Amino acid sequence: MDNFEFHNPTRIIFGKGVESQVGDEVAKYSKKVLIHYGGGSAIKSGLIDRVRISLKAAGVDFVELGGVQPNPRVALVREGIELCRKESISFILAVGGGSVIDSAKAIGVGVPASHDVWDFYEYIVEPQKMLDVGVVLTIPAAGSESSSSSVVSNEEKQLKRGLSNEIMRPRFAFMNPELTFTLPPYQTACGAADIMAHIMERYFTNTKNVEFTDRLCEAGLKTIINNVPQVLENPNDYDARAEVMWTGCVAHNDLFNTGREGDWGSHSIEHEISALFDVAHGAGLAVIFPAWMKYVYKHDVARFSQFAERVWGLEMDHFNPEKTALAGIYRTEAFFRSIGLPVRLSEMDVPVESIPEMAKKCTGTGTTGNFIKLNTAAVTEIFNLAK
Numbered sequence: 001m002d003n004f005e006f007h008n009p010t011r012i013i014f015g016k017g018v019e020s021q022v023g024d025e026v027a028k029y030s031k032k033v034l035i036h037y038g039g040g041s042a043i044k045s046g047l048i049d050r051v052r053i054s055l056k057a058a059g060v061d062f063v064e065l066g067g068v069q070p071n072p073r074v075a076l077v078r079e080g081i082e083l084c085r086k087e088s089i090s091f092i093l094a095v096g097g098g099s100v101i102d103s104a105k106a107i108g109v110g111v112p113a114s115h116d117v118w119d120f121y122e123y124i125v126e127p128q129k130m131l132d133v134g135v136v137l138t139i140p141a142a143g144s145e146s147s148s149s150s151v152v153s154n155e156e157k158q159l160k161r162g163l164s165n166e167i168m169r170p171r172f173a174f175m176n177p178e179l180t181f182t183l184p185p186y187q188t189a190c191g192a193a194d195i196m197a198h199i200m201e202r203y204f205t206n207t208k209n210v211e212f213t214d215r216l217c218e219a220g221l222k223t224i225i226n227n228v229p230q231v232l233e234n235p236n237d238y239d240a241r242a243e244v245m246w247t248g249c250v251a252h253n254d255l256f257n258t259g260r261e262g263d264w265g266s267h268s269i270e271h272e273i274s275a276l277f278d279v280a281h282g283a284g285l286a287v288i289f290p291a292w293m294k295y296v297y298k299h300d301v302a303r304f305s306q307f308a309e310r311v312w313g314l315e316m317d318h319f320n321p322e323k324t325a326l327a328g329i330y331r332t333e334a335f336f337r338s339i340g341l342p343v344r345l346s347e348m349d350v351p352v353e354s355i356p357e358m359a360k361k362c363t364g365t366g367t368t369g370n371f372i373k374l375n376t377a378a379v380t381e382i383f384n385l386a387k
């Protein structure tokens with residue numbers, strides 16, 4: 001096990017109806033806030049109205065900026081920065097999913113900065129300060145509600161880039177599984193694939209002697225595998241929704257990678273797809289992760305066969321562990337397909353002609369991933385396995 005520090009300061013307020021307390025929680029930080037939200041689901045469900053009422057009751061004044069698109073755009077972030085400066089806002093309340101939260105974090109680091117916010121995402125400058133950000137979560141997926149990351153797209157440059165910094169963890173996250181009842185099945189499935197990918201990025205490691213975190217990862221994966229089909233069958237199943245929501249948060253709050261190195265190659269490859277083709281991040285991962293597994297499994301057959309046995313309950317073939325390892329990979333792919341996700345680039349209308357450009361942008365002159373360091377040729381091969 002590697003040395004590690006673990007500190008996740010995001011306060012989680014979880015359960016039925018909890019969002020009614022949001023005003024009191026926000027009031028601890030500021031009396032004037034920006035409510036940031038997406039394309040309309042939170043208006044339609046009445047959530048934004050309830051948030052407004054709770055803020056007013058707590059004596060908190062607010063301005064609003066909606067319209068965050070999935071794969072959030074830096075153009076709206078810049079608008080949010082101007083608005084916060086003009087209105088002297090010091091707190092942003094993100095009401096939505098990963099895209100809204102990431103946009104809120106981007107605004108939060110952009111407001112105190114004296115240069116364009118995109119410089120942070122190109123790693124030209126490191127952010128030093130972020131306005132306080134709070135969350136009312138509406139979709140379990142990205143884990144941004146307590147992660148240190150924000151992923152933003154730049155349409156002009158056709159780039160999607162992630163920024164990670166410990167200052168970027170939200171102050172609090174209200175998580176009411178009932179708010180996820182309205183999710184379309186496809187979004188539920190995309191969220192499930194993202195949660196599983198966050199766990200698998202951590203599971204496939206070269207770090208030795210990490211039994212506890214291996215088993216935490218396996219528990220997380222099994223919880224998603226057991227509960228997501230139930231949620232798709234009955235969208236109002238509170239208990240199954242709650243399992244998925246809590247797993248999604250812990251999957252990306254850095255507990256599962258304590259003492260071990262994660263991979264993250266599949267994530268960086270997927271970001272090239274969603275940057276160019278604006279697909280849902282989870283759908284892109286359902287395509288890329290199995291292809292990545294097929295490309296790398298020989299590097300550590302024992303780990304992949306352990307995954308097959310413990311996560312999918314497959315019988316270990318001690319004479320031929322490679323067979324078990326491969327069976328686990330195919331089960332993962334079949335699961336994604338069974339919950340309605342694409343597992344090939346062609347199913348997302350991503351043309352093969354774009355593979356060289358995506359592979360080049362992903363690695364530049366270097367490599368991506370840690371389990372195996374992938375250069376441009378390796379990433380191209382993974383895209384080919386995903387065709």
Ligand code: NZQ
Pocket residue numbers: 037038039040041042068069070071072096097098099100102138139140141142143144147148149150151179180181182183184187190191194252267281282
């Ligand atoms: O925009 P609205 O109308 O709200 O609709 C959204 C959106 O269309 C809808 N939705 C959300 N909650 C709903 C709902 N519809 C009905 N009922 C609800 N309760 O779902 C759609 C997707 O929302 P989005 O926020 O984009 O989903 P997600 O949480 O999957 O976030 C994806 C983004 O997060 C980034 C991804 O790259 C992608 O840009 N990630 C962020 C990470 C982080 N910050 O730590 C890590 C992840 O690996 C990921 O890269």
Ligand code: ZN
Pocket residue numbers: 142194197198267281
């Ligand atoms: Zn992800």
